[in-house]
Amino acid sequence: MKLELCCPTLFGLEGIVADELRFEGKLDTVRAENGRVFFSGDERTLAWANLNLRCAERVLVHLGSFPATSFDMLFEGVRALPWEAFIPVDGAFPVKGHSLNSALHSIPDCQRIIKKAAVQRLSQAYGAAWFEETGARYQIQFAIMNDRAELYLDTSGAGLHKRGYRANANLAPLRETLAAAMVKLARWRGRDAFLDPFCGSGTIPIEAALIAMRRAPGLLRTFDAEKWTCFDAGIWKDVREEAVARILPDAAFEINGSDIDPENVRLSVDNARKAGVLQTVRFDQADATRITYAGREGVLLANPPYGERLLDLQSAERLYGAFGRACAGTALRQYIISSDPAFERFYGRKADKRRKLYNGMIKCDLYMYFKPDGAKKQPREPGAKK
Numbered sequence: 001m002k003l004e005l006c007c008p009t010l011f012g013l014e015g016i017v018a019d020e021l022r023f024e025g026k027l028d029t030v031r032a033e034n035g036r037v038f039f040s041g042d043e044r045t046l047a048w049a050n051l052n053l054r055c056a057e058r059v060l061v062h063l064g065s066f067p068a069t070s071f072d073m074l075f076e077g078v079r080a081l082p083w084e085a086f087i088p089v090d091g092a093f094p095v096k097g098h099s100l101n102s103a104l105h106s107i108p109d110c111q112r113i114i115k116k117a118a119v120q121r122l123s124q125a126y127g128a129a130w131f132e133e134t135g136a137r138y139q140i141q142f143a144i145m146n147d148r149a150e151l152y153l154d155t156s157g158a159g160l161h162k163r164g165y166r167a168n169a170n171l172a173p174l175r176e177t178l179a180a181a182m183v184k185l186a187r188w189r190g191r192d193a194f195l196d197p198f199c200g201s202g203t204i205p206i207e208a209a210l211i212a213m214r215r216a217p218g219l220l221r222t223f224d225a226e227k228w229t230c231f232d233a234g235i236w237k238d239v240r241e242e243a244v245a246r247i248l249p250d251a252a253f254e255i256n257g258s259d260i261d262p263e264n265v266r267l268s269v270d271n272a273r274k275a276g277v278l279q280t281v282r283f284d285q286a287d288a289t290r291i292t293y294a295g296r297e298g299v300l301l302a303n304p305p306y307g308e309r310l311l312d313l314q315s316a317e318r319l320y321g322a323f324g325r326a327c328a329g330t331a332l333r334q335y336i337i338s339s340d341p342a343f344e345r346f347y348g349r350k351a352d353k354r355r356k357l358y359n360g361m362i363k364c365d366l367y368m369y370f371k372p373d374g375a376k377k378q379p380r381e382p383g384a385k386k
Contacts, residue, residue: 002042006037010357021053025052027041046225050218053217057161057177059156060155063082065149070104078151079120086153093140096142115140161176163176165275166203179204182366183207186333195299200303201267205268206277212251215276259285289322289325293326295330302336347367349369
């Protein structure tokens with residue numbers, strides 16, 4: 001079956017997801033837009049994307065797009081779509097979505113109209129007046145933007161950031177898809193050392209290990225479309241077996257995570273065990289501001305506490321200063337995410353490059369330091385006079 005597919009992404013990750021599809025998925029019909037990436041393929045492509053994409057949020061089947069400035073236009077547009085090609089007579093098809101800058105702004109009313117139109121189309125196809133919806137879930141998603149409606153079926157179920165290894169997390173977990181994107185932005189391939197001195201629940205080192213071991217992020221979980229009768233279940237089995245065959249189970253990598261909180265260290269070890277990467281990741285209890293970074297080489301990725309997540313802003317900025325002094329002069333390539341626009345000032349060094357990212361709904365920057373330091377300037381203490 002020929003499919004038009006779409007992956008929603010966190011803002012700032014569209015290009016990374018597009019590259020995953022082009023270079024790892026070997027696809028040539030990839031188009032990135034704000035917050036989403038379109039591509040085409042078949043059932044195997046759909047299964048591969050769900051199992052292997054590290055930085056996408058979901059995999060959706062794009063069913064159609066049409067103008068919708070009235071409920072009549074929305075109803076007729078939805079009714080014209082081939083729902084029966086996917087949803088069987090016993091399928092459950094709930095509706096959810098959003099609307100922005102459009103005449104149709106009431107989400108409950110849009111949900112009701114879309115459901116009614118889909119029911120009418122399926123009634124004509126199956127000769128049924130009522131649907132029990134006791135079977136597999138075929139989640140309908142809609143997006144109405146600037147008076148244009150887009151209709152999708154969600155093949156993933158739970159978001160792709162839910163890998164299955166992190167049943168528990170610390171107070172401010174980093175989304176797994178964002179952690180994987182940070183590793184990719186650092187261009188770390190497992191050839192040199194990797195360090196996360198603020199490991200929290202272990203997400204960044206675990207995602208680095210999954211990448212280095214070539215372990216597909218979706219192997220520990222299931223997806224809604226695995227139960228869809230319109231697709232061949234054997235394809236999912238084949239794609240999973242191919243993913244398992246690519247794993248490098250005995251490869252050794254120098255991946256280290258640490259945290260000042262011993263409970264976070266225990267949590268990280270537990271999560272790494274669930275993820276199947278404990279053999280190549282080490283976690284220790286340590287104060288990030290007292291670690292000796294001088295003389296070390298490789299990559300440092302960090303998600304230190306910032307005022308909107310943990311600590312108050314002033315305490316976070318004192319931490320940046322102490323961490324910056326500890327890292328001064330190191331040969332480590334550093335990639336640090338923070339929502340504080342004054343991060344560089346307190347860290348004591350201007351980034352070689354910055355990239356805007358989002359940690360959930362929090363706007364952040366990834367501060368990248370990959371040139372030799374050589375600077376003697378010490379970070380400024382919070383509250384000190386200029």
